Amino acid sequence: MNSYSKKQFSNTTSVEVLVDEEYLEKAGTGDFCFAEDKDICAYKDRIEKVILYKWNRIYPADTFFLLDLQGWELENLKEFAGSSHEKITKEIYRK
Numbered sequence: 001m002n003s004y005s006k007k008q009f010s011n012t013t014s015v016e017v018l019v020d021e022e023y024l025e026k027a028g029t030g031d032f033c034f035a036e037d038k039d040i041c042a043y044k045d046r047i048e049k050v051i052l053y054k055w056n057r058i059y060p061a062d063t064f065f066l067l068d069l070q071g072w073e074l075e076n077l078k079e080f081a082g083s084s085h086e087k088i089t090k091e092i093y094r095k
Contacts, residue, residue: 001034008036037063049075049094056087069093 001009006019020026024043027033033040040047044067052065072093082088 001036002038005034005036039063039066041066047095049092052091052093054089054091055085056089057085071095 001023002021003019009017023033072095075094076092078090080088
């Protein structure tokens with residue numbers, strides 16, 4: 001992930017987090033990337049799986065998820081309550 005996203009994990013010590021501004025360019029097969037403020041469309045041919053979280057509210061935004069998931073398989077969908085939102089939806093897509 002980049003330094004912008006790292007702030008969310010500042011209190012997390014049990015997870016190894018690598019920070020690099022060029023993390024999407026450097027990611028290899030099987031690597032996980034936390035892409036919060038980046039357009040990942042340029043990497044669509046290298047992406048193996050997308051884990052997408054949605055909230056039950058609409059917020060103003062500077063960045064949007066632009067990757068077209070048509071043709072991808074929705075492998076799993078789960079709804080749960082979070083600490084700040086009563087409904088969070090987790091969707092997992094595979095090519």
